[in-house]
Amino acid sequence: MAILEVSNIHKSFGKTEVLKGISFSLEKGNVLSIIGSSGSGKTTLLRCINFLETADVGRITVDGDVIFDSDTQAKLSAKEKRDKQLKIGLVFQQFNLFPQYNVLDNVTLAPRLRAKELPDYKKNKKQIIAEIEEKAKALLAKMGLSDKLENYPCELSGGQQQRVSIARAMALEPKILFFDEPTSALDPELTGEILKVIRELAEEHMTMVIVTHEMSFAKDVSDHIVFMDQGVIAEEGRADEVFDNPQSERLKAFLNNINT
Amino acid sequence: MSQFFQQFPTVFAALNVGFFQTLKLFFCTLLGALPLGLIISFGSMSKFKPLSAVTRVFVWIVRGTPLMIQLLIIFFFPGLVWGNPIWGGGESGRFAAATVAFIINYACYFSEIYRGGIQSIPVGQHEASQVLGLTKSQTFFRVVLLQVIKRIVPPMSNEIITLVKDTSLARIIALQEIIWAGQSFMKGSHGIAGQIWPLFFTGVYYLLFSGILTLLFNKLEKKLSYFKV
Numbered sequence: 001m002a003i004l005e006v007s008n009i010h011k012s013f014g015k016t017e018v019l020k021g022i023s024f025s026l027e028k029g030n031v032l033s034i035i036g037s038s039g040s041g042k043t044t045l046l047r048c049i050n051f052l053e054t055a056d057v058g059r060i061t062v063d064g065d066v067i068f069d070s071d072t073q074a075k076l077s078a079k080e081k082r083d084k085q086l087k088i089g090l091v092f093q094q095f096n097l098f099p100q101y102n103v104l105d106n107v108t109l110a111p112r113l114r115a116k117e118l119p120d121y122k123k124n125k126k127q128i129i130a131e132i133e134e135k136a137k138a139l140l141a142k143m144g145l146s147d148k149l150e151n152y153p154c155e156l157s158g159g160q161q162q163r164v165s166i167a168r169a170m171a172l173e174p175k176i177l178f179f180d181e182p183t184s185a186l187d188p189e190l191t192g193e194i195l196k197v198i199r200e201l202a203e204e205h206m207t208m209v210i211v212t213h214e215m216s217f218a219k220d221v222s223d224h225i226v227f228m229d230q231g232v233i234a235e236e237g238r239a240d241e242v243f244d245n246p247q248s249e250r251l252k253a254f255l256n257n258i259n260t
Numbered sequence: 261m262s263q264f265f266q267q268f269p270t271v272f273a274a275l276n277v278g279f280f281q282t283l284k285l286f287f288c289t290l291l292g293a294l295p296l297g298l299i300i301s302f303g304s305m306s307k308f309k310p311l312s313a314v315t316r317v318f319v320w321i322v323r324g325t326p327l328m329i330q331l332l333i334i335f336f337f338p339g340l341v342w343g344n345p346i347w348g349g350g351e352s353g354r355f356a357a358a359t360v361a362f363i364i365n366y367a368c369y370f371s372e373i374y375r376g377g378i379q380s381i382p383v384g385q386h387e388a389s390q391v392l393g394l395t396k397s398q399t400f401f402r403v404v405l406l407q408v409i410k411r412i413v414p415p416m417s418n419e420i421i422t423l424v425k426d427t428s429l430a431r432i433i434a435l436q437e438i439i440w441a442g443q444s445f446m447k448g449s450h451g452i453a454g455q456i457w458p459l460f461f462t463g464v465y466y467l468l469f470s471g472i473l474t475l476l477f478n479k480l481e482k483k484l485s486y487f488k489v
Contacts, residue, residue, distance in 0.1 A: 096388035110392035154488040
């Protein structure tokens with residue numbers, strides 16, 4: 001069964017319909033890349049799935065749980081929305097680290113605040129916090145940042161900041177990790193280190209959805225490609241098929257433009 | 261010269277009493293205006309249009325008219341127009357009226373500084389907090405607030421140093437602050453009359469106090485320099 005099912009997402013800003021009925025699904029452990037030119041709606045789609053925008057119509061299911069349904073969304077409490085939202089994580093283009101916290105605190109802040117809602121928090125506070133920190137340190141070690149725990153974001157390179165933000169998103173153990181153009185704010189030489197991290201996560205079968213302009217990377221790392229154009233999915237399929245044997249004229253034109 | 265040394269202890273003691281009143285007004289104003297300003301800034305940023313409109317008109321009026329007029333109105337209006345002099349005639353009544361006027365006036369200035377600070381925080385900070393499951397209040401207190409404080413320290417220190425000197429406006433309703441104390445030696449007080457140097461000497465108090473505040477704010481700015489916003 002698919003871990004992510006997105007069905008019939010519509011979103012308009014004023015009179016402009018940005019998403020005109022988007023449906024796709026993703027298998028557990030797979031990587032899906034969303035490609036398309038600027039203005040095709042891919043970032044809006046990502047923002048709708050991550051609750052940063054509210055879709056006008058549509059339904060999103062993660063691991064069998066409905067996390068969004070346009071018919072019932074208004075009835076949910078803020079807490080219910082937060083709980084649903086935490087099934088997925090998001091890595092931003094601009095990192096959006098918290099500047100006043102060091103690397104470790106950036107990663108542990110959300111889990112610590114979340115742990116306060118546990119019934120046994122007061123009793124086992126020390127142990128709970130220690131566990132959160134252990135986990136954060138392990139994640140940061142995986143990101144190659146063990147020597148930066150005490151550093152503040154302003155002391156890190158863009159690539160390091162983005163790796164912190166990946167660790168921060170993973171600290172809440174989302175079932176799916178979303179990336180919004182994770183390398184677009186980075187120098188070309190720093191892009192490689194982020195792509196390497198994502199590739200490693202893919203090898204560990206982390207389920208991921210990546211909005212990207214890095215075509216060769218998308219082809220290389222993805223199981224599935226969704227090509228968006230003017231608010232619809234113009235073509236989708238296995239990565240090698242989509243890139244090597246595009247069917248639609250629009251995708252052919254898009255790939256041609258990129259290669260020249 | 262010997263007359264100066266003779267008068268100095270008397271004047272110094274009287275000025276200290278006046279300066280104590282000045283300090284009291286200063287700290288009471290901060291105590292009220294710092295939080296009230298935050299409430300006003302939330303009002304002016306409210307998505308509920310009537311509230312933000314009313315708040316902004318209020319801020320416009322308070323910032324657009326002299327504090328001296330506001331002092332006079334707040335002090336005299338209840339007695340002269342309502343026939344109900346709620347402040348009473350004594351020093352404590354004058355102090356209460358002055359404090360209310362200063363709190364309202366400074367809260368409006370602070371609210372605009374807060375608003376500028378809050379709105380300058382990148383939307384990405386709110387979005388990151390949201391996708392990490394932070395509540396609205398956790399986002400404000402754990403993520404946004406310290407960044408806002410860092411941004412508003414320079415304009416706030418400016419405004420607070422202005423407040424030190426603005427307290428002298430309370431002289432207009434005869435609050436016995438330091439200017440009043442200094443002036444009293446011109447017409448005669450404690451057996452000293454026709455002296456203008458005590459009034460000049462009050463400047464030393466203002467200078468020293470604003471100097472101390474400047475140092476404190478510099479220290480705070482340094483303390484917050486470990487991160488960049």
